[in-house]
Amino acid sequence: QVQLVESGGGVVQPGRSLRLSCTTSEFTFTTYAMHWVRQAPGKGLEWVAVISYDGSNKYYADSVKGRFTISRDNSKNALFLQMNSLRAEDTAVYYCAREAGYCSGGTCYSVGYGLDLWGQGTTVTVSS
Amino acid sequence: DIQLTQSPSFLSASVGDRVTIACRASQDISSYLAWYQQKPGKAPKLLIYTASTLQSGVPSRFTGSGSGTEFTLTISSLQPEDFATYYCQQLNSHPLTFGGGTKVQIK
Numbered sequence: 001q002v003q004l005v006e007s008g009g010g011v012v013q014p015g016r017s018l019r020l021s022c023t024t025s026e027f028t029f030t031t032y033a034m035h036w037v038r039q040a041p042g043k044g045l046e047w048v049a050v051i052s053y054d055g056s057n058k059y060y061a062d063s064v065k066g067r068f069t070i071s072r073d074n075s076k077n078a079l080f081l082q083m084n085s086l087r088a089e090d091t092a093v094y095y096c097a098r099e100a101g102y103c104s105g106g107t108c109y110s111v112g113y114g115l116d117l118w119g120q121g122t123t124v125t126v127s128s
Numbered sequence: 129d130i131q132l133t134q135s136p137s138f139l140s141a142s143v144g145d146r147v148t149i150a151c152r153a154s155q156d157i158s159s160y161l162a163w164y165q166q167k168p169g170k171a172p173k174l175l176i177y178t179a180s181t182l183q184s185g186v187p188s189r190f191t192g193s194g195s196g197t198e199f200t201l202t203i204s205s206l207q208p209e210d211f212a213t214y215y216c217q218q219l220n221s222h223p224l225t226f227g228g229g230t231k232v233q234i235k
Contacts (some may be wrong), residue, residue: 031203044228046162046226061223118171118173
């Protein structure tokens with residue numbers, strides 16, 4: 001069954017860092033843009049960041065820009081989120097998600113087809 | 129940044145009811161809108177993309193419509209498994225954003 005598996009969550013003090021990972025072995029990882037989305041306890045979904053299929057383009061939510069870095073290692077089918085200078089308001093379940101798209105002529109495109117595959121989430125708690 | 133406003137925030141309905149959820153964008157997003165369903169403790173599930181295209185495997189009682197700034201998700205006949213929270217998301221421009229969610233509860 002196609003799936004994404006997140007890891008790396010835990011309890012961390014404010015100001016510290018944490019690195020989340022997301023891996024899969026069940027689809028052609030290298031052809032998909034990948035996202036991180038988070039959900040604070042009892043709250044709605046908040047989009048965090050996206051990275052293009054080849055890692056050349058990255059975008060971030062204003063709330064994490066300058067503190068979080070999204071990256072990927074296509075040789076290992078892995079997605080990462082490096083989170084620095086963590087704050088209490090970063091406490092959330094973090095999901096990785098795949099963005100549906102298409103490839104043509106060696107280039108893959110995101111065309112607004114939505115996030116069609118999600119991991120189960122990993123919990124990050126920022127607390128002293 | 130593009131803001132998405134969902135209404136209502138909460139909705140009480142009975143099995144068999146027709147339910148409509150609205151999502152309004154703060155600026156024109158063409159048809160770059162997706163709808164998701166989320167149940168407690170679970171990851172979201174994609175229902176509809178490009179405003180009106182049904183994701184594979186999603187029951188046909190779910191329909192999406194709209195373009196520009198006004199969108200709707202309709203469930204034609206609510207089933208027990210449809211009680212959940214629904215979110216819209218714009219994929220027109222970065223940063224991507226989600227609506228605040230609509231919780232569909234049993235009346």
